[in-house]
Amino acid sequence: MAKKLSKSRIISGLQCVKRLHQEVYHPERAEISDATEQIFAQGNQIGDLACQQFPNGVLIDRNPLSEALTKTEELLKNPDCPPLFEATFEHEGVLVQADILIPGKEEVEIIEVKSSTKLKPTFLKDCAIQHWVITGAGHRILRMQLEHVNNQFVYKGNLNYDGLLKQVDVLEEISPDLKQVPVWVEQFKTMLENEEPEIKVGPHCNDPYSCSFKSHCYESLGEWPITDLPNLGKLALELQEEGHTDIRRIPEDRLSNSLHSRVHRVISSQTPELDPQASVELAKLSYPRNYLDFETISFAMPIWEGTRPFEQLPFQWSCHIEDSPGNFEHFEFLDTSGKPPMLDFAEKLISSLDNDGPVIVYSSFEEVVLRSLCNRFPDIAEELARIQARLFDLLPLTKKYYCHPEMRGSWSIKSVLPTVAPELDYGDLDVQGGQAAQQKFLEMITPGISENEMKQGRTALLQYCKRDTLAMVKLAQFLGRT
Ligand code: SF4
CATH class of the missing domain: 3.30.420.10 (Ribonuclease H-like superfamily/Ribonuclease H)
Known part of the structure; x- marks a missing residue:
């Protein structure tokens, strides 16, 4: 049976198809760092704060997903539908959950909440995927907002967080990505029907997110992987193209950076x-x-x-x-x-x-x-x-x-x-x-x-x-x- 995609899986696939493949077939290989856990916790905190702006909002329980889909559709049929948190939609085998959905007469407004202080390009891709699925599921989107942390905010006490979050309308900005979404979906569905792709490690392992499969992928390079060379950047890919995965096998004259040369020398000689x-x-x-x-x-x-x-x-x-x-x-x-x-x-x-x-x-x-x-x-x-x-x-x-x-x-x-x-x-x-x-x-x-x-x-x-x-x-x- 074809594997279902989700917004986060597509974002993973855009970073690296091998990452997506492992998330689907080998989630046990992932290592979640303390830093990542902390980012999740902060995300939840900011998400809760954003929801507090809509005291009459209703949270859609995401388990099981089939019921979340039905519940969302039922509520949206009601002309007095309240704002929904985690409203769930599916289109062509892709599932998404909108952080906040505000129903209108004939259209909806979507708010995607991020605990970051900056608007990153990957957030626009997030919103484009949401848009594609929600409109594909039959809803018209009037506004698409990215709500994120305002780094100029100064807390004045008394639990007053007015101004901590700021919204940016991204409906126009997502149009280039929106055209790409069906292409990504087809590409990743096909990829998931095949064996794990062979992807070399490189700068993409940390961009836009630190990949949770780094330990697994780096270990497969050998006992002294080239990833031990600091700040390797694109050189990681070049070295692998040339057949080098072990630091000790890299020819001495291949490295021009003095720090790389020193680490190479010390590891090669074990001195x-x-x-x-x-x-x-x-x-x-x-x-x-x-x-x-x-x-x-x-x-x-x-x-x-x-x-x-x-x-x-x-x-x-x-x-x-x-x-x-x-x-x-x-x-x-x-x-x-x-x-x-x-x-x-x-x-x-x-x-x-x-x-x-x-x-x-x-x-x-x-x-x-x-x-x-x-x-x-x-x-x-x-x-x-x-x-x-x-x-x-x-x-x-x-x-x-x-x-x-x-x-x-x-x-x-x-x-x-x-x-x-x-x-x-x-x-x-x-x-x-x-x-x-x-x-x-x-x-x-x-x-x-x-x-x-x-x-x-x-x-x-x-x-x-x-x-x-x-x-x-x-x-x-x-x-x-x-
Ligand atoms: S560590 Fe790098 S190569 Fe391995 S899955 Fe993650 S992004 Fe892909």
Whole structure:
């Protein structure tokens, strides 16, 4: 029997036909990352907010789909039909659900809700597919709106989210895509009747979405896949065209990018490289040395007054202060009260970093957060700017002077740490990554959390952030020992 298509399956097929084929026949191969889960959760939150604009709206239960189709048709026959959420339609074997449908006398208005702050081209394709199916099912569309998050919105409190969402009429803009929809539908139906297509990995694996089958596809390239070369872009496709899937088999003179050449050399020889210049440069750093790391949270729907959607808001920091070589003291901050943590975060940071030593971070993230704190709190902006001026980013230095085959072309602290201090693996921690830390923080500030859960959650967050700064300490010791 022909496999049914849906809007999301067509969007997957437009990204990569192999992705669509696997979604239909091998969904078990998909890996949903914490980041993707978070995007889904934010999407649901924004979707719920959009629906609140229509208090008399009726939600069509999507299970089972056959009943959702019948219920939609029945309700739309009624001249007093209320706005519908998840109204379900089918045309030529393609199923779609409209986020919000507003019935009119002889036509309907469709609102497609997105939790993004930007209008992406793929959203127009989404709307074109909706339009094709809904009109094919016999309904005239008067207006087609894309509703998305307004990044200029500033939350004023009291659960007042007026202005958080803004609508754009896309009826005209979707016409070029609209003509293509039947072509896509036929193409994908035929493709699904055949064996899994052979598609090479490449930039499309992350565009417009990070594909959930990357682990499966990349693993099939071999033990040292070319995808371990950083920022490969179109070169991934060229190398595969030339028959190269394993980094070690690429001829040395084929790579012109110096970073690629270095990763290639280190992986091919299985020999780590550490340039003694790293130690020379680190020796220039005075004491006390402050190893600093921040954790932040962002909300599609801001919860603290004066904040914007998706603004990075700091709630935790960890700092190892090395007064003299090998002599450490640890300081930390974590606010799980549920109140805005930013001011306390900044003030405690200023008082703990009350010295003239360099502030060692790993990436430019802390600088960005400090800059936004300066703007938010003009009264303490000078002190914060002084910390900012003392920042020393360990990442570029590490990238310049150190490379290990097991880092697999990544200089993230979690890739580097196992090669310099394997005993400090994050595997023993309850929270093992930034996304998980955000999730844990959200649990902490949710009303009704038990005392025990709060205690365990705080411990998990504190251990995680402390591990990040300890990782920097170990890395600096490793780089500085030559
Ligand atoms: S990882 Fe890349 S090649 Fe594999 S299915 Fe996804 S997009 Fe296609």
